[in-house]
Amino acid sequence: MNHLALFASGSGSNVENIINYFHKNSSIKVEVIICNNKNAYVIERCQRLKISYHLIDNKSISSNKLLFLLQSKKITHIILAGYLKLIPKIIIKNYKNKILNIHPALLPKFGGKGYYGNYVHQKVLESNETKSGITIHLVNQKYDDGKILFQKKTKLKSGETIKSLSEKIHQLEYEYFPQIIEKYILNKL
Numbered sequence: 064m065n066h067l068a069l070f071a072s073g074s075g076s077n078v079e080n081i082i083n084y085f086h087k088n089s090s091i092k093v094e095v096i097i098c099n100n101k102n103a104y105v106i107e108r109c110q111r112l113k114i115s116y117h118l119i120d121n122k123s124i125s126s127n128k129l130l131f132l133l134q135s136k137k138i139t140h141i142i143l144a145g146y147l148k149l150i151p152k153i154i155i156k157n158y159k160n161k162i163l164n165i166h167p168a169l170l171p172k173f174g175g176k177g178y179y180g181n182y183v184h185q186k187v188l189e190s191n192e193t194k195s196g197i198t199i200h201l202v203n204q205k206y207d208d209g210k211i212l213f214q215k216k217t218k219l220k221s222g223e224t225i226k227s228l229s230e231k232i233h234q235l236e237y238e239y240f241p242q243i244i245e246k247y248i249l250n251k252l
Contacts (some may be wrong), residue, residue: 066094068138070146075105077144084241095134155232162202165240167232170198174207184228199243213243
């Protein structure tokens with residue numbers, strides 16, 4: 064059995080989608096949610112869905128406490144689903160090629176520190192791009208720099224807004240992120 068830890072910092076819509084996707088899966092189970100924001104809506108989602116969660120602070124993130132927690136839960140893979148902090152070296156070392164992230168744009172453009180949420184969509188629109196999309200990639204020690212596993216594009220319409228682009232991107236995330244997680248873990252990608 065593969066055990067997932069989902070890391071989130073915000074509302075957790077992708078977290079809930081992933082939990083629902085793997086709810087009855089016989090080889091992949093969401094074990095715990097890790098959150099670094101005590102005010103994040105993802106906590107309410109965890110309570111409603113009756114899934115274990117842990118709040119961590121910046122000190123815990125960079126210490127062995129987080130690694131110990133993950134190991135105690137027998138976590139095999141880490142999924143970043145709206146998590147905004149850089150993953151510490153010790154976690155990357157112990158989970159090499161087992162940490163996946165989703166980015167709301169087509170990397171390598173519009174990636175790196177500070178490129179998240181509506182800021183990414185704003186930059187895409189300001190750059191007069193004709194398409195955007197999602198990128199699912201492995202995590203290394205730099206923001207949005209790991210090996211790209213999957214990308215899905217969407218065309219931008221004339222008059223596209225941050226809100227309309229955000230909605231398109233969310234739909235792509237909901238459809239493809241759980242599938243790619245599953246295929247990657249089961250060596251079917």
